[in-house]
Amino acid sequence: MAAQKPQRGRALLWLPAAVMAVVAVADIVSGPGVGFLPLASLGPAFAGLVGGWRRTAWFGLAALLLCVALGLYDGLFQERRGFLAMVSVVGVTCAGVAAAVMRGRQEAELASVRSIAEVAQRVLLRPVPLTAGPLQAAVSYTSAVAEARIGGDLYEVVASPHGVRMIVGDVQGKGLAAVETAAVVLGAFREAAHDEPDLVGLGERLERSVARELEGEKFVTAVLAEVGARHEAVFLNYGHPPPMLVREDGTAHFPQPPAYAPPLGLGLHSEGSPKPFAAGFAPGEQLLLYTDGVSEARDRHGEFYPLGDRAGLLKDSDARSALDALREDLVRYTAGPPHDDAAMLLLRYHRHTPGERAGGR
Structure with a gap:
């Protein structure tokens, strides 16, 4: 072509x-x-x-x-x-x-x-760090708007004093309004990730920031994740597709929260705070955060993209190449231009060297 x-x-x-x-x-x-x-x-x-x-x-x-x-x-x-x-x-x-x-x-x-x-892309969706604490990171972003570089999906990785913190989110709607909302969420996350001692406080900061900016029934789905000294990942899910954990044997798991929190922008009127939940995440394993442009992509017969069955595509030793292979498979599956923005954030837990202390950072 x-x-x-x-x-x-x-x-x-x-x-x-x-x-x-x-x-x-x-x-x-x-x-x-x-x-x-x-x-x-x-x-x-x-x-x-x-x-x-x-x-x-x-x-x-x-x-x-x-x-x-x-x-x-x-x-x-x-x-x-x-x-x-x-x-x-x-x-x-x-x-x-x-x-x-x-x-x-x-x-x-x-x-x-x-x-x-x-x-704007470099400011809003700046490149994630190649390494953050014990993690190696790679990101892929595809906009549904022709010729566009950015859209309503967002992602970020921050190495904070409280652990490595990540966010992947999806703003309701498309176009410049969605980009503006994404900028608000990312700005609040980058600041609060260093200040808040836990994910609940971080999520509350994001909720207040989004509620001040959004009008009507607009919202942002998002998943927050934190990887600290222990071999586990802690999540806070605001109505977002569940993350995918890929074990060393190649099997995929999708940690589900006890109850989903309302999307950001709709949660101030709900009772109680969202509950964080944890899943084991050890060296040699992978964590994929993504938006519904991936999980809800369909083929010509209307079948959803089988993300769990494609976990084997992430076996490449280079995280960037592994994520590229998954994105290319997604494009082949849909056999056409994307109907929604699609963002993927891949995180790999480094293996410890023999002299490194278990659980060390």
């Missing part, structure tokens, strides 16, 4: 010249009675669709010279037909130049917006 696009682009660039050549041959073969001469204006017309204004003007000049040459050959300047053909070429050329100028301005504006989006 990548090789086909440049070939297609080169074909479009040569199309104006090819069209004018066909018009010239057809006019010479058919004679002046058929009236092919006005079709010479197709050259600058096609040039205006795919090239800049200078290129369009040059093709317009070439079409005008071709029109004069064919008009003299056919003897059409003894009547109005030759002059009308020249007027049509000039008119189409002017329109093509104007269209090329406007398209150039729009492309410049789009390039500026894309550069701003790239900066």
